[in-house]
Amino acid sequence: MTGSLISPRVDYASDPARSRGRFQIEPESRTRTPFQRDRDRIIHASAFRRLKMKTQVFVAHEGDHFRTRLTHSLEVAQIARSVARTLGLDEDLAEALALAHDLGHPPFGHAGEDQLDECMEAFGGFDHNAQTLRVVTRLEQRYPTFDGLNLTFETLEGLIKHNGPVLKNGKRMQDLPQAFLDFEHLEQLDLDTYAGPEAQVAALSDDIAYNNHDIDDGLSAGLFTIEDIKDVPLVGRIFHQVQKDYPLLDRQRVISEAVRRLIGVWIEDLTAETSRRAKRLNPKSVEDVRNLNEPLVAFSEKLDAEQKELRRFLMERMYRHYKVNRKRSQAKRILKELFGLFLSEPDTLPPPWNETAQQMTKDARARVVCDYIAGMTDNYAIDEHRRLFNLDAMI
Template identity: 55%
Template structure:
């Protein structure tokens, strides 16, 4: 049985001693496992540092205490390691996937993603999960032997399959990819078969559900801080309302800030406990005995129970209506989309206004490849840099607050 540190792994965990390798073969470097090296490479990447100044929900100038892409990512890591440890999975692989899951996010959160997707309509579109793959396999340039970070197959697989299988066994897109695969995934798959028809490893599934848990709970915190709703507004929500009633019963008269922390502590604990229990139940019911068995299932092994899924769905619906579609957030994000659209149009017309490091073979690029080059450049920007660049080329730049 494989070992991560001193803890034995379950038989259906990914075994760091039996990795499928890297696209460019390298000598491994004990005592760090291949998955630990993946974590370290991601942490030292330029794209990871930029997450500090990329929007989660609120743009940077709205306050210092709101989540950024970086703080969100670190919270996902904490949840993922907790679940992986409880289940006996490889914590380093779960961490690597949590660290990498948002590397491809453009500035201004999902509004920025929608803006770039519209700009790239008819040219492969833009998908932040696919862009994360592009970052770690192509855009990062830190090593003499290869572009990207040359991560293990298991980590690259988990990044590509963050939302589950992308194709059927015949290679035809399924679900959101019925119209075709994102450009970055299609290009990379020609180099290395990621078995896009199958589920990813249990560790990758842990990272994906940890993403949901982290933003569900901590967007509640940010929404309360921004006065978009109150604790009393949460009283009727399943799970959250239950935790609120418990805290108020135990600590009558407790201040709002401490009440919020006590409530969210309980919510995140119960979500994690549910995933651990359901994952254990599903693995036993399916009789999985290896990581290959997990990939071959027709359903994920890591999930919420049916009862918890309904509660989590209600929480998401509340956040969607009261926070993500709040007039204040939508107004700022509409202006942010305009910033990225303007930048895209400008750099398509004036590609040499990009930094010199982006000028390679500019004169030889066809329209589609130029559009992809410009998109890569804009997607890598922080919120601040995007606004600075807009102010450089346009007379009026929104304040975004």
């Protein structure tokens, strides 16, 4: 057996014993740290369960091979745990953030988000990160004394700063999505700083997972071939090396082995670059990490450039493939028609949504309709549309 790969805890790791706590005071758990408790609350949330039938690129009924938001979140969590362990950070916080980062996504992936944002243009817009905050602070209703999950400051901070400081590049409070502004404690989350290191790890673990698993899903769907990606930097080299190492290996195993190696390359680069930055920037505490002028956790410039080339390839050959565009178009029409109907006829919403919506102004009702639609799975949205727009499908 070789020595342990677990790094000793670093000074700038988030310490659960020094958590800034929760906005609703609760007794501490006798058996779990605050971050472990956050993770467990996320796993038991209704919104987390619904991720099993929400997709990213494909639609849930197109096949059970393709990744859903749930399997993606589990893959992100595995990567985040591994990276956090290697860097000496808090694994539980990194895992909690990875599991929660997609809770606000609507059905039909980015097509659904684009359509809901269009529908909500006059009512404060729609943003999936802001909707995640809304889910965990308001829409989950499981506890007797508060709405939401009452997560710690560190978890909430990591969710809203998934893409870095919220107030940056001249952005002001009034420029933020309405779902952010509706959270009464928003300004206490230090919007102009970076998140802690575990949140940064979870965000880039998301990149690692979707970059590499979209290669797998795109190849499996026949949207492009191994030959097509031979000129993509890094990716083409890895596939070539696998085929050289195993010339008789069948296609699916070539794909699996190449993706496995690629994930390893991304993780090794991330941990190496972050270690270099930690040595150069020398943070002594998690607050030092928050107040840096650049992220602590990052890919190297070389890998980042290669990653951009991969994204350009996937955008052209996968995300804008005509088959995907047809599904996007169909999905957007479904959500647009559902939104329009529910907004104008709130009595068609199921209880208790209809009871709430019928008593509201149009602006307030739009947010309720948006919440209802955003919580749908792909299949539920399709079935709900069929029930409402096809007479022969009425129940």
